[in-house]
Amino acid sequence: MIVTDRFIARTRLQDRAFSVLGATLTVGAMLFLGILLFDLARDGLSRIDWQFLTSFPSRRPGMAGVLSAWVGSLLIMLVTAVTAIPLGIAAGVYLEEYARKNWFATAIEINITNLAGVPSIIFGLMALGLFVFRFNFGQSILAGGLTLGCLILPIVIVSTREALRTIPRGMREAAYALGATRWQVARHHLLPYSLPGIATGVIIAISRAIGETAPLITIGALTFIAFLPPAPVTLDPEFAVQPLKWVWSPFTVLPIQMFNWVSRPGDDFLRNAAATGIILIGLTLTMNAVAVVLRYRMRRRIKW
Amino acid sequence: MSTILSDNPVSGGIAGSRNGGLLPPLRSRSLLGRLAERFIESGLLLAAAFSVLITGGIVFVLVSESLPFFRHVSAREFLTDRLWTPMFADPHHGIMPLVAGTLTTTAVALLVAMPVGTLIAVWLSEFAPSRLREVLKPALELLAAVPTVVYGYFAVDFVTPALQAFIPDLPTFNMLGPGIVMGVMIIPYVSSLSEDAIRAVPMLLREGSYALGAGKFTTAMRVVYPAAFSGIASAYVLAISRAVGETMIVAIAAGQQPNLSFNPLDPAATITAFIVQVSLGDLPHGSIGYQSIFAAGVTLFVMTLGFNIIGAVMRRRYRQAY
Helix, strand or coil, X not given: CHHHHHHHHHHHHHHHHHHHHHHHHHHHHHHHHHHHHHHHHHHHHHHCCHHHHHCCCCCCHHHCCCHHHHHHHHHHHHHHHHHHHHHXXXXXXXXXXXXXXXXXXXXXXXXXXXXXXXXXXXXHHHHHHHHHHHCCCCCEHHHHHHHHHHHHHHHHHHHHHHHHHCCCHHHHHHXXXXXXXXXXXXXXXXXXXXXXXXXXXXXXXXXXXXHCCHHHHHCCCCCCXXXXXCCCECCCCCCCECCCHHHHCECCCHHHHHHHHHCCCCHHHHHHHHHHHHHHHHHHHHHHHHHHHHHHHHHHHCCC | CHHHHHHCCHHHCCCCCCCCCCXXXXXXXXXXXXXXXXXXXXXXXXXXXXXXXXXXXXXXXXHHHHHHHHHHCCHHHHHHCCCECCCCCCCCECXXXXXXXXXXXXXXXXXXXXXXXXXXXXXXXXXXXXXXXXXXXHHHHHHHCXXXXXXXXXXXXXXXXXXXXXXXXXXXXXXXXXXXXXXXXXXXXXXXXXXHHHHCCCHHHHXXXXXXXXCHHHHHHHHHHHHCHHHHHHHHHHHHHHHHHCCHHHHHHCCCCCCCCCCCCCCCCCHXXXXXXXXXXXXXXXXXXXXXXXXXXXXXXXXXXXXXXXXXXXXXXXHHHX
């Protein structure tokens, strides 16, 4: 009897101890993120102001800013989103709703899984050889946006498929029973129902692309840009409308600007880097939070 | 069914539909409609096939652009020379120093991420209340969402100085600091995937263990963990592949000198850091620097591909288990 009591006491103690250990490690990991945020804020928060957002980079750290970087990031994301989102959703719909189980579909599936595991810098090398030199896009916004588009394509495809998979079979069968064609079912039923799920995946994919540095450095994005890409419409009478001229412009982006400042000696540049880091991390964490909330609300609202 | 509809088309529930309450056609009737269906299906197929094109592009570029490099550097020199100085007047082309840097930073990262990630996964799935788990899992995943360039800044600005308090001789650039930061970054890869694998273990196994008098901890470690091991191992392998390919943290904080050293206290360049360093300079098509980053890229691609395949095989095996 005493042996059993002792055994139970020991078991309870073990369980309790592991409970504490697990909770401590989880809190510790979160604390790491907390310290990172604190460290960034301490170094860079005071640097973020109107001047910082509206100035070009400069040799004098106090006068430098991230204007060309955030404009570059925005335009790159535009190209990335315009290419990767429709392509990814279309591929996801095909693989989940159209593809029959044959070697071709299996090959595409394995390929997408593999692609998701390829390091981002390899996408940069691919883009350098293909987009920059073979297609002669140069080191342009177009080349950069397409690079990141390729990079996030697997994320968009996988999240589209997952969102479609949560729709019960009965939905499709009901629509087919009413005579709808495949595309009508996809267009009028499946896509609207899976929209929140797809949006979640797209937001996470874009937030990943915003922070991506290595592939853009690899294709030769510049680190010092003191001009903006040409505006689509100018008041200059000679070039009145040039809607797509900006895609050929050289660019820099926020993470590259930050990398450039980190590698320079001197605390003042480091403060600029921290300030850029705050902007970057603010963007990515906000987007991720939105995605989490979206997913959570979707799970609660939809009851098939 | 059809009699009900045809007898009473108005109350059949499709009165408001576009074809005015008639029986809907089984297929789009018009030729145009059928053509449109075909057209859309082909379009979607092309979109899906595009991903194969990307892979094809990667392989094509890596092979064709590194071929000139391997034309004047033998495989033997590439694999056995102990120096990597392709840009020097007296060039050496041994990939070993870069591989050593990559493996060392990866090892440090795994020493952090594997135990911590696994323990967190076990705790989340077996011990944490389910509502807490729903909050903590996405919160932990934020660690993987932080841009790596920010992690690089943190490694150089905070972690390495903090480590220097304990290891006074630690140089400003070293493999330990970035390795640790990288480890924390990949914790969610290990913990989320492992947690999925652990939760896939049938309840029956746990109940059997409880019935024999085991506690939660014993059950988790002796029954659930081994049962989920192939899934957890595939999470480890994916974490390795992620660490091998990680770029900005090591490019910023580990130094950029190729150094054949497995000591994490030393500075060293990884394969990825080398590619970044060379890309920052002017890189004319076909120059030595241009060729060398593709040779490094091939090595990196082969390494990660190997790990990804091992991981995929393991994952398939654990899916078949139950």
